[in-house]
Amino acid sequence: MAEVIARLLAETGQPPTIEELREELGVGSTRTVLRYLQELEEAGVIERWSGARGLRLLRQPSVSDQTIEVPLVGEAPAGALMDAVENRLGSVRIARPRRDREQLYLLRVRGDSMNQADVGGRLIESGDLVLVRRASTADSGDIVVALVDGQATIKRLKLGPHYVVLRPQSSNPAHTPIIIEGEVAVQGVVIDVIKQGEAALWED
Numbered sequence: 001m002a003e004v005i006a007r008l009l010a011e012t013g014q015p016p017t018i019e020e021l022r023e024e025l026g027v028g029s030t031r032t033v034l035r036y037l038q039e040l041e042e043a044g045v046i047e048r049w050s051g052a053r054g055l056r057l058l059r060q061p062s063v064s065d066q067t068i069e070v071p072l073v074g075e076a077p078a079g080a081l082m083d084a085v086e087n088r089l090g091s092v093r094i095a096r097p098r099r100d101r102e103q104l105y106l107l108r109v110r111g112d113s114m115n116q117a118d119v120g121g122r123l124i125e126s127g128d129l130v131l132v133r134r135a136s137t138a139d140s141g142d143i144v145v146a147l148v149d150g151q152a153t154i155k156r157l158k159l160g161p162h163y164v165v166l167r168p169q170s171s172n173p174a175h176t177p178i179i180i181e182g183e184v185a186v187q188g189v190v191i192d193v194i195k196q197g198e199a200a201l202w203e204d
Contacts, residue, residue: 002045015055069093076107076145078114078154103134113168113175114154122193132188147185
């Protein structure tokens with residue numbers, strides 16, 4: 001984010017607008033951009049004031065401003081359920097500053113049951129990494145990592161009055177919803193997708 005602001009300043013001679021940053025970052029919501037800007041302001045990288053271009057860099061972004069290290073803890077299916085495994089396999093540096101970084105982890109996706117699910121303009125495809133925020137609860141409509149009888153899956157959550165539906169979003173009609181009476185064990189909420197080749201894995 002900080003490096004994008006610096007580049008646009010150099011190219012245009014003026015600060016970027018929120019919409020220009022949204023388009024440059026490829027995210028679906030201006031709220032995401034505003035959250036990133038708030039984090040950079042709190043870190044002392046930028047200063048903001050009212051106005052469409054009310055923004056300036058206080059210092060040039062460093063590597064630590066541009067990236068954070070997030071652990072890769074295993075694989076999760078976007079398909080049939082599989083045994084839940086959470087063993088740190090390594091770490092990945094991602095170019096998305098976040099305040100809740102201690103609660104973040106990555107999973108590698110296996111399967112195609114969520115290949116039509118959109119997270120910030122990106123589909124969840126087999127082999128991608130999903131960025132997950134640890135949570136034991138989630139809102140209806142969130143894409144979650146959930147445990148069902150000790151097995152993990154990535155699905156979109158729908159909350160009913162006395163039941164929970166874990167719904168696939170897939171081009172493959174073989175995938176069907178999982179309906180659970182009562183509660184489901186949510187392990188986290190998917191907040192981003194990192195496509196194959198976008199980040200290097202550092203093995204532990």
